[in-house]
Amino acid sequence: KQEVTQIPAALSVPEGENLVLNCSFTDSAIYNLQWFRQDPGKGLTSLLLIQSSQREQTSGRLNASLDKSSGRSTLYIAASQPGDSATYLCAVGSNDYKLSFGAGTTVTVRA
Amino acid sequence: KAGVTQTPRYLIKTRGQQVTLSCSPISGHRSVSWYQQTPGQGLQFLFEYFSETQRNKGNFPGRFSGRQFSNSRSEMNVSTLELGDSALYLCASSQKTGGRTEAFFGQGTRLTVV
Numbered sequence: 291k292q293e294v295t296q297i298p299a300a301l302s303v304p305e306g307e308n309l310v311l312n313c314s315f316t317d318s319a320i321y322n323l324q325w326f327r328q329d330p331g332k333g334l335t336s337l338l339l340i341q342s343s344q345r346e347q348t349s350g351r352l353n354a355s356l357d358k359s360s361g362r363s364t365l366y367i368a369a370s371q372p373g374d375s376a377t378y379l380c381a382v383g384s385n386d387y388k389l390s391f392g393a394g395t396t397v398t399v400r401a
Numbered sequence: 402k403a404g405v406t407q408t409p410r411y412l413i414k415t416r417g418q419q420v421t422l423s424c425s426p427i428s429g430h431r432s433v434s435w436y437q438q439t440p441g442q443g444l445q446f447l448f449e450y451f452s453e454t455q456r457n458k459g460n461f462p463g464r465f466s467g468r469q470f471s472n473s474r475s476e477m478n479v480s481t482l483e484l485g486d487s488a489l490y491l492c493a494s495s496q497k498t499g500g501r502t503e504a505f506f507g508q509g510t511r512l513t514v515v
Contacts, residue, residue, distance in 0.1 A: 324504060333405075333491055334506040341501060379444070381504075387457045388434065389493075389504060391444035 292317045294382050296392035304400050309367035311395045313380030318358045322383040325354055325365050327376045328394070334379065338365070370399045403428065405494050405507035413513045419480040422510045426473050426494030433475040434504070435467060438489040447490075450475055482514045 293316040303309060313323075322341050326334040338354040340347045340363070346355040351368040367374055377396045381389040406425040414420050426433050435447040446459040450469035467477040473494075479486055489511050493504040 322502065326506070331489075331511070333407075333508040334493075336503060336505060339501060339503045381444075383502065383504075387432065387449040387451070388446040388459070389436075389444075390446070391436075393443045 292320075292382055292384060292390040294380060294390050294392040296378075296380055296395050298395060299393065300396045300398075302398040302400065303370055305370060305372060307370055307399075309365075309370050309374070309397060309399075311365040311367075311378050311380075311397070313363040313365070313392055315361045315363075315382045315390070317382075317384075318361055319384075320358060320382050321385050323354075323356055323363050324381045324383065324389065325352075325363075326379040326381060328379060329376050337378075370397075372399045372401045375399050405492055405505055407490075407492050407507035407510050409510060410508065411511045411513075413515060414482050416482055416484060416514055418482050419478060420482060420512060421476055421478045422490055422492075422512070424475045424477075424492030424494075424507060426475070426492075427496075427505055430494035430496040430505075431473050432495045432502075433469055433473060434493045434495070435475070435477050436491045436493065437461075438491060438509070439487075444491070447477065479512075484514050486512065487514045488512060 325337040340356045353366045377394040379394045380392045432451045434449040448458045469475045489509045491509045493506045495504045
């Protein structure tokens with residue numbers, strides 16, 4: 291059974307600081323890994339998708355890396371803004387058509 | 402392009418009742434998955450459908466069921482509701498494109514059981 295852990299559970303930073311969010315998983319036989327953002331009471335917004343054959347993916351201020359052998363992914367958010375305040379979820383996709391989620395990291399960016 | 406649409410957005414039901422939630426996937430997407438989100442358990446996989454066939458099911462009691470129609474729309478049903486079924490129910494649709502399968506989620510249905 292895939293177990294996904296996200297550290298830290300919560301993070302508070304001043305505006306402009308870079309964010310580093312960590313995700314680890316126990317089974318390296320993954321199909322893909324996806325990072326999501328969730329605002330309170332809302333659904334999930336897809337941020338980045340990394341296929342199992344890729345090492346990283348970038349979109350604007352966001353960069354995600356994947357190291358399957360060590361079971362880790364890291365999401366970097368450059369020059370954080372108050373609008374980046376949200377919960378960030380890491381989800382590992384498997385060949386049996388399901389995503390296994392971490393508990394999330396709740397980020398607060400202080401103006 | 403319209404996103405994943407879930408209806409209704411909010412529901413209040415009484416213990417013992419049953420409820421049906423609906424999900425319309427992104428046009429062209431044939432895979433629909435359902436997840437339950439609670440503060441204590443986080444996001445847990447319920448089931449996945451593709452072309453009207455259930456391909457995988459999570460570890461939930463038989464009170465939780467689902468189906469998919471020929472137009473890829475999906476419904477999930479929870480019978481004999483319990484207080485612990487109160488949760489945000491999220492639906493995701495996906496389609497393999499260029500070797501990539503990205504999941505897109507709806508806004509969810511907030512179910513409260515009283």
